[in-house]
Amino acid sequence: xxxxxxxxxxxxxxxxxxxxxxxxxxxxxxxxxxxxxxxxxxxxxxxxxxxxxxxxxxxxxxxxxxxxxxxxxxxxxxxxxxxxxxxxxxxxxxxxxxxxxxxxxxxxxxxxxxxxxxxxxxxxxxxxxxxxxxxxxxxxxxxxxxxxxxxxxxxxxxxxxxxxxxxxxxxxxxxxxxxxxxxxxxxxxxxxxxxxxxxxxxxxxxxxxxxxxxxxxxxxxxxxxxxxxxxxxxxxxxxxxxxxxxxxxxxxxxxxxxxxxxxxxxxxxxxxxxxxxxxxxxxxxxxxxxxxxxxxxxxxxxxxxxxxxxxxxxxxxxxxxxxxxxxxx
Amino acid sequence: xxxxxxxxxxxxxxxxxxxxxxxxxxxxxxxxxxxxxxxxxxxxxxxxxxxxxxxxxxxxxxxxxxxxxxxxxxxxxxxxxxxxxxxxxxxxxxxxxxxxxxxxxxxxxxxxxxxxxxxxxxxxxxxxxxxxxxxxxxxxxxxxxxxxxxxxxxxxxxxxxxxxxxxxxxxxxxxxxxxxxxxxxxxxxxxxxxxxxxxxxxxxxxxxxxxxxxxxxxxxxxxxxxxxxxxxxxxxxxxxxxxxxxxxxxxxxxxxxxxxxxxxxxxxxxxxxxxxxxxxxxxxxxxxxxxxxxxxxxxxxxxxxxxxxxxxxxxxxxxxxxxxxxxxx
Numbered sequence: 001x002x003x004x005x006x007x008x009x010x011x012x013x014x015x016x017x018x019x020x021x022x023x024x025x026x027x028x029x030x031x032x033x034x035x036x037x038x039x040x041x042x043x044x045x046x047x048x049x050x051x052x053x054x055x056x057x058x059x060x061x062x063x064x065x066x067x068x069x070x071x072x073x074x075x076x077x078x079x080x081x082x083x084x085x086x087x088x089x090x091x092x093x094x095x096x097x098x099x100x101x102x103x104x105x106x107x108x109x110x111x112x113x114x115x116x117x118x119x120x121x122x123x124x125x126x127x128x129x130x131x132x133x134x135x136x137x138x139x140x141x142x143x144x145x146x147x148x149x150x151x152x153x154x155x156x157x158x159x160x161x162x163x164x165x166x167x168x169x170x171x172x173x174x175x176x177x178x179x180x181x182x183x184x185x186x187x188x189x190x191x192x193x194x195x196x197x198x199x200x201x202x203x204x205x206x207x208x209x210x211x212x213x214x215x216x217x218x219x220x221x222x223x224x225x226x227x228x229x230x231x232x233x234x235x236x237x238x239x240x241x242x243x244x245x246x247x248x249x250x251x252x253x254x255x256x257x258x259x260x261x262x263x264x265x266x267x268x269x270x271x272x273x274x275x276x277x278x279x280x281x282x283x284x285x286x287x288x289x290x291x292x293x294x295x296x297x298x299x300x301x302x303x304x305x306x307x308x309x310x311x312x313x314x315x316x317x318x319x320x321x322x323x324x325x326x327x328x329x
Numbered sequence: 330x331x332x333x334x335x336x337x338x339x340x341x342x343x344x345x346x347x348x349x350x351x352x353x354x355x356x357x358x359x360x361x362x363x364x365x366x367x368x369x370x371x372x373x374x375x376x377x378x379x380x381x382x383x384x385x386x387x388x389x390x391x392x393x394x395x396x397x398x399x400x401x402x403x404x405x406x407x408x409x410x411x412x413x414x415x416x417x418x419x420x421x422x423x424x425x426x427x428x429x430x431x432x433x434x435x436x437x438x439x440x441x442x443x444x445x446x447x448x449x450x451x452x453x454x455x456x457x458x459x460x461x462x463x464x465x466x467x468x469x470x471x472x473x474x475x476x477x478x479x480x481x482x483x484x485x486x487x488x489x490x491x492x493x494x495x496x497x498x499x500x501x502x503x504x505x506x507x508x509x510x511x512x513x514x515x516x517x518x519x520x521x522x523x524x525x526x527x528x529x530x531x532x533x534x535x536x537x538x539x540x541x542x543x544x545x546x547x548x549x550x551x552x553x554x555x556x557x558x559x560x561x562x563x564x565x566x567x568x569x570x571x572x573x574x575x576x577x578x579x580x581x582x583x584x585x586x587x588x589x590x591x592x593x594x595x596x597x598x599x600x601x602x603x604x605x606x607x608x609x610x611x612x613x614x615x616x617x618x619x620x621x622x623x624x625x626x627x628x629x630x631x632x633x634x635x636x637x638x639x640x641x642x643x644x645x646x647x648x649x650x651x652x653x654x655x656x657x658x
Binding site for chain 2: 035113117122123127153
């Protein structure tokens, strides 16, 4: 086993290739129902891809702890399925037209069928998890999904108004970091980790997830439509204040604050342009600030791994935070 | 213990009064979240009432089998919560304005929040069930909710067109009878029933649920708005063919069939009046036919109980099918 640091996505992918292929097959098998519309919608969502970062975390945690069984394949498919179920309901709620560069499922099948397809995918995820006959696994998943749904509801309550930095962190914990955390914890359950190990690896997931979402939110403000696969600044267009915006609301001038609030309240750039908002964020160093916070969480995530014995899987986990903060989409 | 037959709802209610009060309190406790909108919507749905027939079945089954513990209170609240979660998502799907004589939750809070409130209630039901630490309970509930969601999706696929009598039975099994069945089965799990007993009492629930829904569908065609607490013939207005309508489609004249199909395809009485449809159903004896089928299932339900030793709970279960087919709303 080489002790050299892992430095490319390909190295990590090579490490997990067979398992990720097996998870993809499992996900496909689980997305099949006797009811045609469900199979169609679930298939469309599955084929839309995504980075499969959550199953990869689960695999890496389990393998770093010496787990060699097949439950990681099934539970890897389960976490991706939960993720997909939240996306389809979120797209209905956000009235999203585009997801991952394609029309969102709700524009193709309508909201009603997508509500049901999301319900079905949640239940299918629980059904598969239930087959593991492990109450800890079920406790983690039920807590997770409820936290995520509550988070989305909190997000809705806060649309169109300024949020505090604390509120922002709570929202992105529930939206993203909680599932990253549980993916690591499920790997720990399979690898029979000690409670301390599970807490630290769970914290790795939480820190990584926070870094991931902060970067996602910065990219939403700065990247082009083509790179993102969805319209730029869609958060602001939906009335969501993300970290850089919250920073400028706190540190900007009275005029700058008013301009930002106009966009958030209007949920559009009608009164104030996207360029003006970017200029405000630049002048206040808000985009840099958000990235610094993301780097901090990425570093904290790496530190959470110190308890873990060296292995190629640990080295992959050490690499992931770099990938997450350096990505461009 | 009296051996006289139970003949009034009050007698059954008296028998279960303390438990139903406890279930109501438990349901209220479980409908509380840190997130205000969830507590508000869940509270509104809970206060909307309903007959609490599903928890009553669970209680009667458990008690008829000699069960005396508290899990029947928690699981009673769980089945009512699952029922409520399906209603809130169904109302979004059916674009319903009215439910139980009040504005539906989606007209009050909007679809987005109601999607999330429904998700949350499903998950809360699973969370409480999970606390029982009984895999059989979880298997029953996951199968149930997935069957119900698939049924609603099948219903959507079939909107606006004639269905066969077989398709109709499948839809109402999934929509209603499956939850009646599982309520009885959960009572059996608590009462440690034999497999044969669970099958027979489950069949009682299925037959009762079929009778219940057939009568519901007849009332939708014939009762007045005030009695139903929702607009008359809402099924036809949503493009749903129910048993009496299916019967007339099979036995009516070519003109009658065309008139019925016009209403179902239009999802309105624009081209053909509600009175004309009722006249068609009367002429073909279709409403009587549907009621005869309902009576048949009610009778079959009573026969499913023959295995059960006599008790006041058994006598209450014998009475329920009469109540279900004789009700006017």
